[in-house]
Amino acid sequence: MTSTQSNGAVAEAYAALVARGVLTVDPAQREAVELLDDVLAGLAADKPKGLLGKLFDSKTEPVRGLYLHGEVGRGKTMLMDLFFAAAAIEGKRRVHFHEFMDEIHAGMAAFRKSEKGKDADPVEAVVKPILKSGLRLLCLDEMHVHDITNAMLLSRLFEKLFAGGVTVVTTSNVLPDQLYKDGLNRQLFLPFIALLKQHMTVAALPAAQDYRRLKFAGQHVYAFGTDASVRAEMDRLWLRITGGEPGVPGTVKSTGRSIAVPLTALGSARFGFADLCEKPLGSRDFVRIAHQFDSLIIDDVPQMDRSMSNAAKRFILLIDNLYDRGVKLGASFAVPLEELGKDDKTAFEFGRTVSRLIEMQSEDYLGQGLRDTATPVA
Template identity: 50%
Template sequence: MDLQDGAPHLKLELPVNRALGARYDALVASGDISEDPVQREAVRHLDLLNTRLGETRLASKKSSLGWLFAKKKNQLWASVQGLYMWGGVGRGKTMLMDLFYEVTVIRRKRRVHFHEFMADVHDRIHAHRQAHKRGEVKGDDPIPPVAAQIAEETRLLLFDEFSVTDIADAMILGRLFTQLFELGVIVVATSNVNPDLLYKDGLNRQLFMPFIGLLKSKVSILHLDSPTDYRLEKLAGSPVYLTPLGDEARAQMNDLWQRLTHGMPPHKEELENKGRKIPVPCTAAGAARFTFDDLCMQPLGASDYLRIAHAYSTLFLDDVPVLSKARRNEAKRFITLIDTLYDNGIKLIISAAAEPADLYMSTDGTEAFEFDRTASRLIEMRSEAYLAGERRERHA
């Protein structure tokens, strides 16, 4: 290792870690995915990053771990360049992120939707301010201690759906990530937009611009500009509205899930919305799967459905029953859910007890009128034209 301009540069000659490349090769060989030169380039970048992480971990372990070395150790990790992958829906960004998370040599790692990460940051900031009021901690600036907490817990931060929509987030990102990068935290992120367009048209965006410069100095930018939407390709020729309910519909839903998630193991997670937790029982490769009861029998509203729409580009919804005035609350939630998914261009794969026009039995009342629109949208959402469309733009 030599030091140049105060920054450490490793000269360890280790073979490139091809763990991700091997997983990608296996998926291609099995037919779960198609060979794609743009994805292959992303795999190469991620394998090189994994090698760099392994080298840095080895170098830091060989050095003294005392407090005198702490600063140099942080400099060592801070020299590692992360990766920011951006591109349209269905290009494989989340799949590659999932695979990298599985194979990376780093143990202190955290994979999280950017929105959830920032909600956690705001909670930590609030807790520090309350502790300061009680005289339990010194210093009224919460950013350094919050960054130190995160860096102690996590060496590698993997952000899915990196986006900035909230001015409160925008105003603290620069200071927070300056601290995190100095403490040696490495970032890998996926996003739908070029980093230069983050927080586009946001309030006081000029105050946010230094963060973009900081981010670009700490990550390599890779545009996944493949012309193919692989998620759409997987759906080609397959019905996405399955009725009636039963073993056949369930088997078709399971088959589509396996195809769209490339057979990757699903996991549970939680989304945060305004201090509430939304359980997600099944997610993989950027898709999420719920039952009707999960989303429409629970006290969820429009902002919760919007939070889900911002987190996943494809939604599976199982076991939608025929509704009536006796299930007015569930019907209203279902109407709101479909409106939200439609307005955001989310791909929907659904199993239901009847065709859209027959899902609501009553012919009078507000819900009956509103359900006419829902039925129309459900019909459109299974069309090739809808499935081929990008999600409508939002702040990114």
């Protein structure tokens, strides 16, 4: 390992978590931290060009990014959290890979319907405002290519982003060479893999343990009742999955608005039932939440009778999306699971929800990684 940064901002943030007992030092994570600090050092040294510079130099070589790959639960998302927070630059964005691609497709579709879209290049049209916004750093969570529409677009899209000087840092469960493996017309996808290797350092994260599995090992993730001991049990579970971090308020961006998150820490979020199911949220919002966090705690889930039909429908949608994604759930319920749904209008759907809730507390479910699901177009 050769690195110019031994005490960079990411290393300091990582060391602070270790000092507080939130993390145990992992050599593979430490190496990844150094590589992330190298990217930060490059960005700090690379001064953005002014207007005249951009006019006379249409192509800008970006600072070399990082492609960090490894199995689930190894800490990739946590390291991305530290990196993104430490990147003290304007023009940075972090987004789930599938969400980003959905935005690109939506922008291209809108452009094709416009008057200008008859003859012009739709990829150029969607990239131009991205570059004009001043984007310098694009952080993409969970790059995974299984859709032929994305596969055929990526090379042209990223060629323009890199040419515009955008540095890309991404996490993935697979090596670049395994992206779109056995996909239709994969030979047309190979230039994208070459492009990634040209502009990004490829690094593995072979961490010693599945940290996500350790968070929930041997834990009772549900509590029942309404007294103070139930809240205390959820407090203990929250501190268990966050490594003792109390958490801070956060937000989830969805369909042009922000969803308030009462507490977030280390890829986990804590909500009250009312925060999610008694507000005008829908399936798209719940998908966004499921992609942003790997673990959720929901406090104070009530028994839902006919007077709570709308809240019950949202709860059903929420659990469906968390289950499909493989998000780990801790929750406190006022009554046993079999007694949650007391509305005959939602009885059938609620039966499936209860079945999923039962499965979601099992060791088998808690030991699985997140599933790759696409996000809806905003």
